[in-house]
Amino acid sequence: MKKELAAALLLDKVGKQKVNISQSKLTTFFEANKNDFKSLDDAIVANYIKFSKEQSAIKFRNILLNSNWKSALERMRTDSTVVNFKNQDYLYYSEISPPILLRYIKNLNPGEIGIVIKIKPNVFAVVQVKAFFKKGSIPKLSFIKKQVKERYLMMRKKKLLQDYINKLYSKYEVEIRKGN
DSSP: OHHHHHHHHHHHHHHTSOOOOOHHHHHHHHHHTGGGGOOSSOEEEEEEEEESSHHHHHHHHHHHHTSOHHHHHHHHTTOTTEEEEEEEEEEEGGGOOSHHHHHHHHTSOTTOBOOOEEEETTEEEEEEEEEEEOTTOOOOGGGSHHHHHHHHHHHHHHHHHHHHHHHHHHHHTOOOOOOO
8 A cells, every 4th residue: 555655646746747838839739639629519708707796796897898808807806796707718508507697698799798697696797708619619729728738738747657657667677467
């Protein structure tokens, strides 16, 4: 058990090596693996914010109408009534709940700022849809950069571990035998 724990800790340490990701590496990886990023279902990219008070949501929307998402968010970020917010979040339709919110979003146009909608008791949302994607389409890298980066890191870490294991095999002339 001690040996297994030590091996797991070692592999975890090797896997946590810092991997530098430049924009060009990410773009190259995305271009080479585009089909892996096809939308599995209808999806959207949206900015959204949820408040516990309707007046705060209305205030945010009014600020947003006269500026942009980033500026409005900066002004309201410390508001104690903010429940949750996301910038450029890529969501499959199946991830959007409650169903009333999905119906509401489907009626917005890209770039449009929706009205304040009550999605639960004491939860009010403001949504700005950036883009819609049909099942099977490939979103732009800018919309799914987070997912591409995660996949790239996973692949790099897998390669680092494999290289490390191969190095250990060659260094210590390890031989694996089948037996009981």
